[in-house]
Amino acid sequence: MAVLVTGGAGYIGSHAVAALLEKGEQVVIVDNLYQGHREAILGGKLYEGDIRDAEFLEKVFAENDIDGVIHFAANSLVGESMKDPGKYYHNNVYGTLCLLEQMVKAGVKRIVFSSTAATYGEPEKVPIEEFDRTLPTNAYGETKLSMEKMIRWFDVAHGVKSVSLRYFNAAGAHESGRIGEDHEPESHLVPLVLQVALGQREFISVFGDDYGTEDGTCVRDYIHVSDLADAHLLALDRLREGGESSVYNLGCGNGFSVKQVVDIARQVTGHPIPAKIEPRRSGDPAILIASSDRARSELGWSPRRDKLEDIIASAWKWHSANPKGYGLR
Known part of the structure; x- marks a missing residue:
């Protein structure tokens, strides 16, 4: 059984791939390399392509015995999202819909979703808790909240269990020194x-x-990228053990x-x-x-x-x- 990591050539995704490999998991990576880097992938099987391409994604699921999905593939620049919200809805929301539809078709019932603290907007209180009001102040956060809601309805309709992880500012680099943060343009x-x-x-x-x-x-709230990767693996394990769908904040x-x-x-x-x-x-x-x-x-x-x-x-x-x-x- 393999874990599919979408956006696995990106900053956080590549660290999650590294953590899965260290754990002895079989890993399948899907990335269009728009922001990701082939050099950031330390192992596993890479499929270069876009999750919005149904034929491509169907092939990935058909050729691999996928046990669960960790979903990182998304645009994530707040400023850009305010200037071009359509790009974010098409890539983030529509892309997630395509992924979920292929999961249902392939009978894959577990997904860990890389969400964001931007779903909260201006917090009513600090520290923020998971059931506080969600009122995003930017299009990026709005698309991530839409993705969370869509995933929840796929649980209701199709039994796709999920963990959405809302986290804050990722930083740092892998202790091996082999992978780190490299965006173009850089915004962090x-x-x-x-x-x-x-x-x-x-x-x-x-x-x-x-x-x-x-x-x-x-x-x-800054958090080391490897700690984020660890949390995604723990969330997948929870789903494998029969855990119900849930949302968690991650931060220090x-x-x-x-x-x-x-x-x-x-x-x-x-x-x-x-x-x-x-x-x-x-x-x-x-x-x-x-x-x-x-x-x-x-x-x-x-x-x-x-x-x-x-x-x-x-x-x-x-x-x-x-x-x-x-x-x-």
């Missing part, structure tokens, strides 16, 4: 800050310093502002990292911090790399060794 704070330390940018842009936070910049429970992240990166890299205040970006909530109590109690998950200094240090190690990412650009 930690790699952007490290690009300044590498001399690839003159400064780091801080989008807004007038939020209702202690230093005026956005606050986020500690919030760090943009300015704090920059300060810690300065300490880790020894670089001054100049910062420049820019206007707010549309759709950015002020504070996102997770309560992961349910994931800890029901999945047995606990982040092992919860110090931001260590998370940034692991990312710095990879970026220092791979200043051009996977070297494709």
